[in-house]
Amino acid sequence: MPANLPPQYNKLEQEYRLEKDPKKRLALLERMLAEIPKHKGTSHMVGELKHKISKLKSQIEAPQQHGASRQSSLDHIPREGAGQFALVGPPNSGKSSIVGAVTRAAVEIAEWPFATRKPVPGMAQWENVHLQLVDLPPIAEEHLEPFVLNIIRTADVAVLVISLGDDDLLSEYEYVLKRLHQAKIRLRGLVDPDPGIHSALEIPTILAVTGIDLPDAATRLMLLQDVVGDRLPIWPVSSPQNRGIKDLLGACFESLGLMRAYTKTPGHPADMDDPVLLPHGATVADAARSIHKEFAEKLQFAKIWGKHTFDGQRVMADHVVEDGDILEFHM
Numbered sequence: 001m002p003a004n005l006p007p008q009y010n011k012l013e014q015e016y017r018l019e020k021d022p023k024k025r026l027a028l029l030e031r032m033l034a035e036i037p038k039h040k041g042t043s044h045m046v047g048e049l050k051h052k053i054s055k056l057k058s059q060i061e062a063p064q065q066h067g068a069s070r071q072s073s074l075d076h077i078p079r080e081g082a083g084q085f086a087l088v089g090p091p092n093s094g095k096s097s098i099v100g101a102v103t104r105a106a107v108e109i110a111e112w113p114f115a116t117r118k119p120v121p122g123m124a125q126w127e128n129v130h131l132q133l134v135d136l137p138p139i140a141e142e143h144l145e146p147f148v149l150n151i152i153r154t155a156d157v158a159v160l161v162i163s164l165g166d167d168d169l170l171s172e173y174e175y176v177l178k179r180l181h182q183a184k185i186r187l188r189g190l191v192d193p194d195p196g197i198h199s200a201l202e203i204p205t206i207l208a209v210t211g212i213d214l215p216d217a218a219t220r221l222m223l224l225q226d227v228v229g230d231r232l233p234i235w236p237v238s239s240p241q242n243r244g245i246k247d248l249l250g251a252c253f254e255s256l257g258l259m260r261a262y263t264k265t266p267g268h269p270a271d272m273d274d275p276v277l278l279p280h281g282a283t284v285a286d287a288a289r290s291i292h293k294e295f296a297e298k299l300q301f302a303k304i305w306g307k308h309t310f311d312g313q314r315v316m317a318d319h320v321v322e323d324g325d326i327l328e329f330h331m
C-alpha cells in the first residue's frame, strides 16, 4: 500500500535531516508523527518514528547514563489480583479492545497500528475472582518497545492475541513467536523446547483470536487452526459484540492452576464473594496460613463443607482441600 505522504510531512522530514540539536530534532519527529496519515501503508514508518522518538528521548533525559543498564518504571507492573496476564500480539490485533471490554483501564483503541505505546494494567472480574490484564504495545518487525519483553517475562501468563481480520495473520503469528524466541521467551504449548537454548524462559500461554464477527473469520480461523494443531485451544472473541470474552477470562483463571476455597466463622454463612486462592494439593494448614500465619500455628482442627465430605466434617491440618470447599477454622 503506498504511503501517500502530505507535503507538510516531507517538509518536516527535510528540516529534521538538517537539524543538529537533539531537542529540536525530537520536536520535529513528534510533529512528523502527528502529521503522518495512520493507515496500513504507513505502519512501518509510524513504527520507525516512534522508535526514533523513544531513543532520542532517553538520550536527552539521561545523557550521563550512557552505556549503563537502566530499568525504566515501565518494565514492571506491580501484580494485583489472582494473577497477571500480559496481552501479547502483532499491531492492531485487538489487545486493547479486550482489556477495554472487561476493565475500566484507559486503553487506546484505534483503527491504526501502534495505538498503544505504554503498558496499561486493568482489573477484570471473572466470577468472584479478580484478574489483572496488562495491555501492551505490539510486537512488530518495525518496532518493539524493550519493556514489552520485560513485562512478558514477569507476567504469570501471556495471552497471545491474533486478529481474524488480518490478511497476514499467519506471518504475524510466526513473527511474534520468532521475536520472543530471540529474546529467549518461549510461549508454552506453542513453541517446543529448543535444546540449543537452555536458559529460555517458558511462559504459560493462552491463544485468543479476535474478530470472529468479521467476514472470512471462519476461513482464517481454520488456517490458524492448521498451524496450531492441537497444541493449544484457541479462544474466539468479538470485543465489539462482547462474545467469548467471559470464556477467555475463565481460561485465564484456569491457567493459573488455582482452586477456590471459602472461609466461615462459627454460626455465620461463608463469604462466597471472597475466595481463598490455593494451589491444587494445598492442605487445611496452607489455607489457614494464607489468611494469617498465626492461624496455621494455633489451628487445632477445621470443619469442612464440600463435595467429598460430610457437612461440617472435622478434619486436621494435613487434610487436602478441594475446589469449592468451605472451611471453618478452630484454634
Ligand SMILES: Nc1nc2c(ncn2[C@@H]2O[C@H](COP(=O)(O)OP(=O)(O)OP(=O)(O)O)[C@@H](O)[C@H]2O)c(=O)[nH]1
Pocket (backbone or CB within 6 Å): 089, 090, 091, 092, 093, 094, 095, 096, 097, 098, 108, 109, 110, 111, 112, 113, 114, 115, 116, 117, 136, 137, 138, 210, 211, 212, 213, 214, 237, 238, 239, 240
Ligand atoms: N470487528 C471487530 N473489530 C475489532 C475486534 N477487536 C478489535 N477490533 C478493532 O480492531 C482495531 C484495533 O483494535 P485494538 O484493540 O486497538 O488493537 P491492538 O492490538 O491494541 O493494537 P496496537 O495497540 O496497535 O497493538 C480497532 O479498530 C478495533 O475496534 C473484534 O473482535 N471485532
Ligand SMILES: [Mg+2]
Pocket (backbone or CB within 6 Å): 095, 096, 097, 108, 109, 115, 116, 135, 136, 137
Ligand atoms: Mg493496543
